Amino acid sequence: MYDTERGEADTDPVNSACGGGAAVVSFTHTSWSSEEAEKAAVEGRGDAREKCGEEQDEERSTKPDSAPLCKFRAPDGGWGWMVALGTFIVNTLLFSLPFCFGIMFSGFLVGNGASSTTIAWIYNLFLVVYNMSMLLANPLCQEFGTRAVGFASVLMASIAITLSGFAPSIYFLYFSFSILAGLSTGLSVGIAFSVLPPYFDKKSGKANTFLVAGAPVTQMIFAPFLRYLLDEYSLQGAALIHGAILLNGLVAMSFFHPVKWHLKPCLSQEAPQTQQQGTLLGDKAFPQADSVAPGSTLRGVNRSVQRLRGSFSSSAWSVASGGSAEVSTGLAFLLDEAEEAPPSGVRLRGKKVSMMWRTLVRVGEKIRTDVGVLRQWRCVILAVTVALTQTTLLNFLMMLPFVAKAAHYSLQDAARCIALMGITNLVTRLVVSPLADCSMFSIRLSVMLGYVLRASGIAVAVVLSSEVWQLMAAGVVYGLGLGFSLSMFNLSIVHYMGLDNLRPTIGILGLAGAVGFPTLGPLIGLIRDLTSSYAMSLWVMVALDLVSAAVWLLMPVAQARDARGRIH
Structure with a gap:
């Protein structure tokens, strides 16, 4: 059945075997131990076992005692590179x-007599809508599917820029650019930042290079x-x-398959190590947040993928035991598609209104659930620093031409400075x-070094302004700071918040x-x-x-506090 709270398919082996009209797949365990029976009773699954006990006994009798427990890991390549x-x-x-708002619409705005205040409001409203819409990305993807929302956002962006080009007045840009373009950009970027990390473990840094190189390019x-x-x-x-x-x-957007379609099975000798780590995708890039001692790094686990272990293992055993490969593969893909479909429990009854x-109520509930991630101090630290540094970044880029002019430099000199900043930013991100x-x-030291370099670059622009060089x-110094800090944006979220909290945290940072x-x-x-x-x-920047x-110096303290909260 479909879990309406998390927007995922319930793939528990017991429920899968007992579902009405569903195909029966074999189990991965040879027998029900006392600990397993106690766990099933706690989770309220005793009735389900009694209901289909005959099917379980039949399947146990046909399975060899030496059947290994199948584990799956992140692709760490393959389709992940796509x-x-x-x-x-x-x-x-x-x-x-x-980035190109001024280039595209400066002539239109000036030609129609738009004031500086009007231009600033059009652009800043775009930034507000862009950031706010990132909070909607996760609930909408859970409700309608990641690729469906991605297709809609790209189409909306294309329509928005086309309508803006044919705007009858400057005030029409408040709708076409500020709202439509801001909403589509926020949704698309939010999806891009959240879809990549589950595909990679040991090569997460290399894959992240593709993600962070887009903006400077x-x-x-x-x-x-x-x-x-x-x-x-x-x-x-x-x-x-x-x-x-x-x-x-x-x-x-069509490349963004669910990661469950491309999971790789671990080797038999790798299974004990994976089980000891307690996480499907490894400890280094995707840490586990549920088993952690006070003062240590909190680690998150990919629960949506972990839930499918039983079903994938059952399908794999069905194929190995001579069962229908088409049925097993079909079941796996049906489970994947269920994550991309609306909840099955919501029937098409009543009026469309x-x-x-x-649907709006469900989306609102998911937004409320995502906002709950702010109870963790680590998320508060990330949110505060993003609010401060994003503001300084855009305001510094906006003020730099005026600062250059006040220091008796030409606008061409300011443009060269911004170009050097972009080149340095890109090269630093790639390295x-x-x-x-x-x-x-150390991700934390990289982020802190980036913020210090950004502050140093602004200070150099203030103090040393006697010569062009x-x-x-x-x-150049400011570009280095951008590269060190922004290249770690997504990796820092995964490292400190875990995969489970990746999408909610991206939404909170947008907020x-x-x-x-x-x-x-x-101000x-x-x-x-x-x-x-x-x-x-x-100097304020x-x-x-x-x-x-x-x-960011307080991040270890926040980790220890959140760990104590989990233990209590």
Whole structure:
């Protein structure tokens, strides 16, 4: 049956064997031990065993005593590389919307007399909707399926940019760009960040390189390309071509298969080690959060995959024992498709309005459940630092041309500084992310070093501004900081929160960014207006980045506190 709370298929062997009209698959255990019987009684499955005891006895009699317990592990390659490629394509395409807003619409906005306040509100509303929609990604994917939501978000992004190109007035952009484009970008990016980690264990750092390389590549490719399209085809033609290019994201979304389709069986000698670790996907990249001592790193387990061990093992044994391979394979794929389908318990009754209302209620309940991850101090630390550092990042990029002009540099010098920043950011991400696969690498130190380098880059831009090369050096240092911190974004969530909390945590971090932009952003601008100096605003950004690095010093304390909470 379908678990409506978690949005997953219940694949317990007992329930699978007793379900009405369902095919009976063989069990992986030779007999019911006393501990197993006690566990089944605690979970309320005694009745199910009594109901189909005859089928169990028959299956036990046909199975050899030496049948090994089949274990499965992450693909750590194979189709996982296609998923990694898909995340790169999605990020490269969808990040072109926020990064190229000024290039695409500056002429239209200025030509229609839009004020700086109006332009700022259009863009900042996009950022708020973009971050808020990441909170919706997990509930919607549970309700309708990951790829279905991904297809819809890509189509919405293509429609949004096309409508924006044909906007009849500047106020129409509040709908077409701020809301539609913001919603589609947040959903697509949220899916890309959450779908990749379950596919990799030992090679998670290398796979993460594809994920984090998309944003800087967008800065380097789409900005000049869209500038060329505007010169050749005007805003309407450029918007049509841009929207058509975004449709390639449909191909990328089709790569996002459920990881259960591509699990690899462990060798017989690997099973005891996997059982001792207590996690299906390994300890290094996907730690387990349920068995942890105070003061140690909390570790999460992939429960959705763990639930399918019995069913996959049963299917594998059915094939090995001469059963129907087609039936076993079909059962496995039916279980996979159940995760991508609406709950079977919700019947098509009543009016469509009632069905929509029930769907909204379920989505709301899942959002409420996801927000509960904030009870963990580790998530609070991640949310606070994301809110602070995202605000400083975008405000620094926005202020840099004005800072350069105030220091008597040209806008071309500011553009070169930003270009160097993007190149350094990309190279650092490509180098640092694979290092996460090394046992001696520390994700926490990488994030803290990134925040310190970002603060140092801003400080260099404030203090050393007498020569152009010093401004370029500030861009390089800041780019290094971006590479060290942002390349570890997804890996830090998996490492500290576990796979079970990956999607909820991504949504919470999006919510934190949505709160930080309209609060801290205007505060930085207000400081600039009150002091009539960009230097004071930049020093505030330096302080916020250093505070973020200091907060990460408390991560071991937060881990120990959350561990004590679990033990109690």
